[in-house]
Amino acid sequence: AQKVTQAQTEISVVEKEDVTLDCVYETRDTTYYLFWYKQPPSGELVFLIRRNSFDEQNEISGRYSWNFQKSTSSFNFTITASQVVDSAVYFCALSESPNFGNEKLTFGTGTRLTIIP
């Protein structure tokens, strides 16, 4: 069975500091996808990134960057120069083998990030 662990329940940092959110996953499949979503106070989940298991290149998008390491089954998310608008709950999720009709997501329990002005 697949599992996603976000060990950091809550993190608080002062604005402009960098912060890394950890995500560790378990799966028996060799083909899988990893996702990060942001849930602001308004409640909806906002898609941030999708990564497949064959692409271990790190990715950067503005102040956001992701570090995917298959050797440690981790997919960590770093926010550089944090801003108050980054305050939200962040979820890491895993989807196994892309079989048609089996694209379910397993979510971690989320990390609540608070940026202190």
Place this chain on the structure above:
Amino acid sequence: DGGITQSPKYLFRKEGQNVTLSCEQNLNHDAMYWYRQDPGQGLRLIYYSQIVNDFQKGDIAEGYSVSREKKESFPLTVTSAQKNPTAFYLCASSKVGGSNQPQHFGDGTRLSIL
């Protein structure tokens, strides 16, 4: 603008009552999903549907029912059999086809017991 609309935003249920949560999407997505979110927990899958007139149970389907009569709509009924229905319910949709397209989410419905 394309998106997912969930209604109502807040819903209250009396004991022994069934209630239905609405979810409509105009993204032309084939797949739709219902999740339940409890405080301090991740999202848990209730039901999902990959195509009209077909749906599958997720991890916590007991006490819930769904229908998928139209591509755009995937209503969720919380029945009286669901003994602990207080939660935040999120609907999502995605393309299908084997590439694990990201799911797009609605704003959610918060259900409480009177």
